[in-house]
Amino acid sequence: MTASGISSDAVETFMSVERSYFIERNPKSRELAERARQSLYGGVPMHWMADWSTPYPLFVQSASGARFTDVDSHEYVDFCLGDTGSMFGHSPAPVASALARQSTRGLTTMLPGEDAIVCGEILSKRFGLPYWQVTATATDANRYVLRWARAITQKPVLLVFDGCYHGTVDDVMVRDHGGETVHRPGLVGQVYDLSQYSRAIPFNDEEALEQALKQGDVCALLCEPAMTNIGMVLPDDGFMQRCRELTRQYGALFIVDETHTISTDIGGCTRLWSLQPDFFVMGKPVAGGVPCGVFGCSEEMSQAMQAAKARINQAAQSPEGDSHAHGHSGMGTTLSANALAMHCMRANLEEVMTDAAYEHMLPLAKQLAAGFRQVIAKHDLPWSVTELGARCEFQFCAKPPRTGAEAEAAFHDELQMALHLYLINRGILITPFHNMTLCCPATTPADVDRLIQTLDEALTALLAIPGARS
Incomplete structure (x- = not known):
């Protein structure tokens, strides 16, 4: 037995x-x-x-x-x-219609259209974060937000919960093993030690959370409001709020990944539980099944991003005074925010995800x-x-x-x-x-x-x- x-x-x-x-x-x-x-x-x-x-x-x-x-x-x-x-649902009618309309109007141009603005407005209203960026997947969104978190805080370590799922970002491929951060079993082709810059702790363990943040080297806590990939694990009452409080207390950012938990509410756990994250990430369902991801940020983070970018550009200037940093941030692909995905996202947000x-x-x-x-x-x-x-x-x-x-x-x-x-x-x-x-x-x-x-x-x-x- x-x-x-x-x-x-x-x-x-x-x-x-x-x-x-x-x-x-x-x-x-x-x-x-x-x-x-x-x-x-x-x-x-x-x-x-x-x-x-x-x-x-x-x-x-x-x-x-x-x-x-x-x-x-x-x-x-x-x-x-x-x-x-x-x-x-598979092929929601409004998204299928959007696919058909956009198929003859251009699929990708590396330029924005009005659809992007409408999507940004809806996302801002729905999740309470004023500024948004669009990626090809939630993995990309998490990867880019992590770059911003390290650039803003100038701290190296990402904190995650044991058993988390945030796509295939290298930094999250770790587990907690008796208080020690180790590589996830079965990880293929990993040649450098992820535990140098990633730390895994148990979910719902407030003491472990504070001890990890106290070390002063954590750029951000990246988490799902409820764990959904290792089996569903719900947060204890008040635990997510403590995550927000403790990250603020110890100078780390709070990143909420709602790619799966968006099934909870039209505004996700973020709105339902008033989580107030610095960054918000969502992928898979946002465009009705068409590959797409988004991340949003607070006003404070928007200003911090600008400051970080200016600092990095200044450091990248050559002796002749030319900056080589612009356009080489390590974020974005040529298919990010493509016209087809944006038109489908707009249809999904307006007519399907209601x-x-x-x-x-x-x-x-x-x-x-x-x-x-x-x-x-x-x-x-x-x-x-x-x-x-x-x-x-x-x-x-x-x-x-x-x-x-x-x-x-x-x-x-x-x-x-x-x-x-x-x-x-x-x-x-x-x-x-x-x-x-x-x-x-x-x-x-x-x-x-x-x-x-x-x-x-x-x-x-x-x-x-x-x-x-x-």
Whole structure:
């Protein structure tokens, strides 16, 4: 018996049956998987696409709203939604129309249009930060904000929470190991020691936070208001406010990454909880699924950025008095704020990411969380459910975790993948790697009921295997 309450032998037996069923019902995906291995590394365009629970990748034919269809013509209810990239549904009509309009008016020019101004105005009103910049991804946004934080404070160390996710920024690829910052396991090609300039501490640990900031070398705390990638971990009451207070006290900046937690409220946790960050970052969902990211800053940071830039330009002047710093800040790509992304972002902010959308999504997520709890209780399992806005997750631990380490300790990869595969085989997709779900404006109460019922059926079948509880 494992901490999850189900034996590993039973999980393997269950998984074997589901693998065979998947292979039987997905012959066209299998053909494409074999063909893909001839030209794509690992048989997929990005290596992690092979990390799902399926014996080979499930190839998608089309997606719309809260559903997608695979190449074998099976339809799925999608509670993953591109891990937030399609948080408001696949191909929302206003964004699809914006794509069509802009396709004949230019895709990228390295020059701004009115769309950029409208997006800036909406973002300012929604999140309470006056100035905005647009990037290609949230990873880029985090990378650029980190450059600004170091330039402004002239301090080298980035502080993050153990188990955080902020895209693929090098500086965040660290973990806390017994009070020591170490590289994340499996990190590929890392040749310099990230712990020189990055520090990882446990989430919800106010003492560790203050001790880290007291050292005086921290440029910024970069955090999600609630952790969402190592399993959902909510902040203790008042913890985020203490993050704001302590960063101010010790001269560090407070950067809030709401790429995932924007599912909580139209103004994110930032507005809902009055976090008052120095910088705000958001990616994936901001342009309705079109690659785009943004970061906003306060008035004080805007002035500090100008001062830092002037100082750096002055230092970069040659003996002849010519500055070589302009245009070489290490920030921005030629596709940042391209015309296509800006037009789609405007459509998404004006017509898709609305109060009405959240009024639909949030109650459904509550319904789903309640259903998960009922199923867990019915089967007498030592599991818990964590919910945040339009998200919820069932976790293989009796109490919701308070730190990344606790969330990770509750992982049971084989059980999670077996349950995911059972759901996939019956036309339901949830987020891979852990058990997180997301409701979008196109999700229906019937979709939620279907997921709850199918999970119930999965557990009934699994626990009926001899020795499952022994």
